[in-house]
Amino acid sequence: MEQLPSSFLSRMEQMLQEEYPAFYKSYEAPRKFGLRVNTNKISVEKFLEISPFSLTPIPWVSNGFFYGEEERPSRHPYYAAGLYYLQEPSAMTPAERLEITPGEYVLDLCAAPGGKATALGAKLQGKGFLVANDISNSRAKALLRNLELFGIRNSMVTNETPGRLAGYFPEFFDKILVDAPCSGEGMFRKDPDVAKTWDETRPEFFGKIQKDIIANAISMLKPGGRLLYSTCTFSPVENEGLISYVLEHFPEMKLLDIAPYEGFAPGYPSLGNNDERLAKCVRIFPHRMDGEGHFLALMEKEGTLTPSSDRPRTKLDKISQKLLEDFFQNVSAPYDFQKMEVRGSNVYYLPDKDTCSLKGIKFLRNGLFLGELKKNRFEPSQPFAMALSGEDYAHVINLSSSDERIARYLKGETLLLSEAETPAQNGWQLVCTDGFPLGWGKAVGSTLKNKYPSGWRQMG
Numbered sequence: 001m002e003q004l005p006s007s008f009l010s011r012m013e014q015m016l017q018e019e020y021p022a023f024y025k026s027y028e029a030p031r032k033f034g035l036r037v038n039t040n041k042i043s044v045e046k047f048l049e050i051s052p053f054s055l056t057p058i059p060w061v062s063n064g065f066f067y068g069e070e071e072r073p074s075r076h077p078y079y080a081a082g083l084y085y086l087q088e089p090s091a092m093t094p095a096e097r098l099e100i101t102p103g104e105y106v107l108d109l110c111a112a113p114g115g116k117a118t119a120l121g122a123k124l125q126g127k128g129f130l131v132a133n134d135i136s137n138s139r140a141k142a143l144l145r146n147l148e149l150f151g152i153r154n155s156m157v158t159n160e161t162p163g164r165l166a167g168y169f170p171e172f173f174d175k176i177l178v179d180a181p182c183s184g185e186g187m188f189r190k191d192p193d194v195a196k197t198w199d200e201t202r203p204e205f206f207g208k209i210q211k212d213i214i215a216n217a218i219s220m221l222k223p224g225g226r227l228l229y230s231t232c233t234f235s236p237v238e239n240e241g242l243i244s245y246v247l248e249h250f251p252e253m254k255l256l257d258i259a260p261y262e263g264f265a266p267g268y269p270s271l272g273n274n275d276e277r278l279a280k281c282v283r284i285f286p287h288r289m290d291g292e293g294h295f296l297a298l299m300e301k302e303g304t305l306t307p308s309s310d311r312p313r314t315k316l317d318k319i320s321q322k323l324l325e326d327f328f329q330n331v332s333a334p335y336d337f338q339k340m341e342v343r344g345s346n347v348y349y350l351p352d353k354d355t356c357s358l359k360g361i362k363f364l365r366n367g368l369f370l371g372e373l374k375k376n377r378f379e380p381s382q383p384f385a386m387a388l389s390g391e392d393y394a395h396v397i398n399l400s401s402s403d404e405r406i407a408r409y410l411k412g413e414t415l416l417l418s419e420a421e422t423p424a425q426n427g428w429q430l431v432c433t434d435g436f437p438l439g440w441g442k443a444v445g446s447t448l449k450n451k452y453p454s455g456w457r458q459m460g
């Protein structure tokens, strides 16, 4: 274990008192590795039937599993098929404890690289609207990739400050997750570099940013809507202190109980403004359960929730409609042409949401990028392949996950098909592994031209 900052340790000793030796000792234990099943693509039961990994359930997360350090799930074809996300177990808790009903409008305000946004998107099951925002452009790109890999089709990825975003979405969302930038004290075991860059001023520094973020988040929450605030740090000012600020300045916000787990510890009223309600918050400590460290507070805004609507409202020109109809003859999944929008030559499938002006908003993607209209044809995109299931497209090349050609496909190589695999008709093929889409290929006889985009390829 790296040397931990002494002022951090003495603060933890004061906070934990007789529990402190167990907390300190937990840093000698190896870190825990977690995998979260993408229920947008596969049920937990079905995944367990096909999983090649040795998995143990994470008891407080319905679709989360521990895996051993020796396993390499990021190298398996199922990773490229978007069947799971690799995530530190305690970091799975915030999205798990924010209940989502398909059809709701959901915001993940500090979303990159998407550990929690992918979970929220999966819970929406393709219905409603997810805005996944991050202030950092480079991190927002990684966020978009993860949402695409997960096959989330009803999301918008924005790259805004919370203040500007609030101007577009006043009292708009049913649910909001604020997984705030923080001093990261819960990451010291997982990532020793965080401990090296930490200093005593970090909690105060982040505390100020968090106040601005939460105030804007509250303004975007519908009356009756729910907001979950989380951090991966132990410092009081960023946790109970921040929630005390909310209770004092936003009387319309009340704290709710969080679905219990025996390893959770309650928030400490004495570390905030002594308001007893702070005990409804949850603290995750590494000596009490198999997670690195987190803080959660679930709040509701006074009022009655009004349902979100889902009006489709686009109209395609005749030529685009014809080219899309030709391609979609082979797609059995229900895609509604009234939700397709052409921008330049690109075609997008828009999320189910009410019309509101988004003029000037900085975004990377609104809806699912379906593909491109060329002169006399439609070319499907990689994110579209990831949003389909193996049964959704008429022409499939299905390779076993143990087939050596999968690694070559993911590197962008042309593949040779056996006689039995060669399709009767040339053209677009959905390349799958064990029935789960990886991307597109184009068959010309027994040759499968590779359409896996260069930006998605795996090197080495």
Ligand SMILES: C[S@@+](CC[C@H](N)C(=O)[O-])C[C@H]1O[C@@H](n2cnc3c(N)ncnc32)[C@H](O)[C@@H]1O
Pocket (backbone or CB within 6 Å): 091, 109, 110, 111, 112, 113, 114, 115, 116, 117, 134, 135, 136, 139, 161, 162, 179, 180, 181, 182, 209, 213
């Ligand atoms: C804890 S990380 C989010 C992790 C993410 N929720 C996940 O599960 O993968 C916090 C994020 O907040 C972003 N951030 C930093 N300052 C911000 C600000 N002032 N407003 C909004 N987001 C901010 C960072 O770029 C970072 O991606």
